[in-house]
């Protein structure tokens with residue numbers, strides 16, 4: 001009898017948990033989970049465009065297809081989709097795993113938020129990539145970020161080092177991965193909030209798989225953000241500085257070779273007249 005009660009309890013709890021998990025999510029939840037890392041509604045562009053008023057600007061069918069698979073639309077050459085893609089630094093918006101009714105809920109939410117001037121969670125936040133926020137960092141943070149990026153220092157929770165997929169223009173990063181994009185301009189394109197949103201909750205499938213069970217710590221997120229911000233700003237100095245160094249070294253090297261050749265020619269110069277040489281040879285033969 002007791003066993004049966006326990007079994008019933010387990011069954012009932014399992015039912016409750018499942019029912020809770022399957023609870024239909026509303027538009028706001030879906031939006032926060034799937035879109036908020038890259039978009040705002042009325043607070044400016046983030047990684048993707050500000051979505052305020054988007055439902056008035058584009059047709060419902062277009063929006064549903066775009067949100068489900070913008071890449072397919074871009075590949076098929078949909079002019080609007082291609083235009084948006086090019087405007088936003090060719091950053092791909094990952095395909096969203098939402099069915100039609102879920103996308104519709106998100107769109108309803110966006111449309112509601114667009115018409116109301118109040119109630120925006122991100123209100124007051126300045127997310128515009130153009131505005132460099134007040135994120136402060138030290139040289140030490142940048143160094144830590146570099147080491148984490150390169151993998152010379154392990155990520156605390158064992159995630160893959162960034163260099164296995166990304167590269168960046170930096171003297172100390174010789175060659176990075178080519179699976180994902182070069183991060184040199186990421187800070188200029190998306191600003192501090194954009195980078196942090198990506199690191200805390202990567203919206204790109206390949207990247208989120210790597211960090212889902214190995215999340216970055218807050219300290220790591222800050223150090224990596226500092227490194228990316230610093231590299232963006234320093235990028236213009238990286239290559240010229242290198243070239244100048246190599247230019248001087250190559251110059252000295254070539255000069256030494258030149259002097260060496262001159263010296264050799266000088267040592268083997270003819271010391272007497274040609275007739276003299278012929279005469280001497282004949283004397284030796286006879």
Ligand code: HEC
Pocket residue numbers: 030031034035036037038039047048049051054058063066067070081084085088090091092093094096098106203204
């Ligand atoms: C990884 C970041 C990212 C995520 C997550 C993301 N987007 Fe985007 N989104 C972008 C980028 C970047 C663009 C710019 C165009 C492109 O990539 O093709 C964009 C473009 C759009 C556009 C087209 C805007 C226009 O002017 O036509 C819509 C609509 C949109 N996103 C809605 C959504 C919705 C809704 C979600 C959540 C279900 C979402 N996005 C999730 C990055 C993202």
Ligand code: HEC
Pocket residue numbers: 091092149160161162163164165166179180181182183185186189195198199204206207210216224
């Ligand atoms: C398993 C591969 C992988 C790893 C590891 C990885 N990323 Fe990514 N990352 C991606 C992919 C894929 C994208 C999507 C954009 C693209 O296609 O390049 C991306 C995008 C980004 C972006 C947005 C770039 C932009 O300008 O649009 C940033 C920033 C970024 N990653 C930072 C990092 C950092 C920092 C690390 C290390 C903690 C890291 N990533 C590790 C695969 C990876």
